[in-house]
């Protein structure tokens with residue numbers, strides 16, 4: 030199968046300490062692939078490597094057949110890989126509208142920008158109601174939606190979502206997963222890092238389990254969800 034993203038032998042670390050110790054993973058075009066694992070397993074480090082925020086120590090990252098290993102983050106964003114970082118990180122002092130505008134800066138023309146904005150606001154009617162509000166005053170769930178909306182303004186070819194449900198009230202968690210399902214329905218390619226393994230495995234076409242920097246298990250979402258070790262470690266033993 031041809032993949033949009035192909036990672037092979039990837040090693041990433043901080044100084045001499047390796048957090049990701051030689052992983053292989055693929056994300057086919059149009060698929061939702063999830064990466065689950067405990068705190069400190071190396072999930073965020075992997076995402077930072079893919080978006081160019083962290084230099085790789087070894088291995089290769091190929092995007093649409095092109096080697097992008099150690100390409101600077103701004104060039105990776107321009108290629109169409111957009112990350113929604115853990116903790117959201119919207120521009121708190123700016124309005125919702127201004128945050129969305131920033132996400133769409135690279136739109137080729139005003140018409141494309143306008144249609145992307147309309148699409149994003151269709152996904153997130155709550156943002157439509159709050160366009161002129163300061164982003165920092167939104168609730169956590171609304172900020173997560175804005176962070177997602179801002180990434181979508183860049184019409185990403187690959188969306189990297191790092192713990193989108195973290196710290197959110199249950200109702201927002203449900204809403205975020207619904208939006209991910211909608212995006213999947215539209216054919217958006219997504220690599221999803223989640224601690225909410227249950228919800229992630231339900232939505233994922235394919236899943237990888239990361240433990241202490243190694244991929245210990247991978248397979249189609251439902252198969253990984255049925256694995257006894259995954260059930261014991263990540264799905265509450267049910």
Ligand code: ATP
Nearest residue numbers: 043048066067068069070071072073074075115224
């Ligand atoms: P979490 O769910 O807690 O975010 P994670 O799976 O995303 O966990 P990482 O944040 O990638 O894990 O961390 C992997 C390892 O790298 C951990 O041992 C962590 O302590 C270490 N680490 C992460 N960030 C840094 C940093 N900036 N400097 C040094 N070590 C770091």
